[in-house]
Amino acid sequence: MAEKFDVIVVGAGMAGNAAAYTLAKGGLKVLQIERGETPGSKNVQGAILYADAIEKIIPDFRDDAPLERHLIEQRVWVMDDASYMGTHYRSEDFNKPPYNRYTIIRVHFDQWFNKKAREAGVLTICETTVTDLLIEGGKVVGVRTDRKGGEIRADAVILADGANSRLAVKAGFQPEIKPENVALAVKEIHFLPQETIEARFNIGEEEGVVIEMAGKISAGMMGTGFLYTNKESITLGVGCMLSDFKEQKVTPYELLDRMKAHPSIAPLIAGSEMKEYAAHLIPEGGYHAIPQVYGEGWMIAGDAGQFVNGLHREGSNLAMTTGMLAAQTLIELKVAGKPFSAANLAGYKQKLDDSFVMKDLKKYRRMPEIFHKNKQFFTTYPDLLSKAAQTLIRVDGVDKKSKEKEIRKSFVESRSLFGLIGDAFKFWRAVE
């Protein structure tokens, strides 16, 4: 392609579409390259859409975006093999428009988002894999693709190529991903009649429920499970750190099947038809794992830059926001007639630091390491809590004082008194 562009965006996921759309709206000439058959066909997410992030880019997205259900209830379950113990928070306040969170089906959403970008003027080419960055004199000047004569030039390239950013690694912009900085999640989508879903979750039309799970379902690994209600389907899955997957013998699909067979989950998906199985990596390294995100003629946005808030299960909103901020940086420079040099692109880092993206990641910077070194939060405590609840609830002629003593003893025996105090402190440090 002899044509030259202001910016090439690699990828048509949340970050890539946000960047491309914003750039085109800002009057820049944008080429977006996607390796899938259509935008979305390589993308995997739970998926929950946070309205705030997309609203800042497309304020009237609710008019035609493919949204499944708005969420009115959040359940958090701590599980052992037979039980769950948890909190459910449901509020009518979440049932008043404008809604705050929605379940979505990523392939449908990405196709819609990319259509918006194309309508704004972006040229999107699919079925094309970017194999390398073109680098001349230390500056990124374009990309090489697997198409014939596939070199394309631009003044800047935004890498929005997802959790496995091969381009950034190949170019030496970031090191290979470490197993301790990434989780592998597997999930399935199960179809059920709309009325069945609404009856099982006690919800009305368009209302949705989220269940986040921890405990035995991660088989001793640092990980969590999830279940989301869509309009006519349920997505559920489980994800654990790769560094933990490396050290044990349960396959990811076996872990998922065990979760589906749990007595608290099986009835929710009973009689459903499974229509897709997917796997994907989630960056979980947090603040300390974030690489250099800009340089001479290049910027990184979304999962490729490890922008995920693991504790709050936020990623797609960080992807959209980083994509938008990268685009805004380029628009401002273009308007001012300044080159896309590293010194000028440092403005992107400043924007990130000033936004919730880096503020939140910095707040939870200690969390990944603390949870890595203290598996008891995923193993011992769920068990102890479940046993304690059962001891208290079961009526069996044992007096309450003795029951309380037994519970106290079980905690101290498992973790020791100092261990308990230390764990409380560590947990607080992780989330403070």
Place this chain on the structure above:
Amino acid sequence: MSKIEEKLFQDRYRVDADRPHIQIKDAAVCAKCRNQQCTVCCPAGCYSREADGTVALATDGCLECGTCRIICDEHRNVAWEWPRGGFGILFKFG
């Protein structure tokens, strides 16, 4: 059908015949690998242990997650690229 094959049967692919996007660099390295953890961790079950102690790789069911490349961090014995544009897994829902 095994459990994983039943799952993958629901997925849509355009297989790039005879052009695997992932390859094992040196079979001898796998034969000496104690854990052969790729045979456990690959979510599509693409890796299997052979009778002669080596590891066989069939990429047709690959979900393109990158797990095999990242967990092989001691040996770096997995040559991993994206499939050619338009080939590989094509998620319907994602």
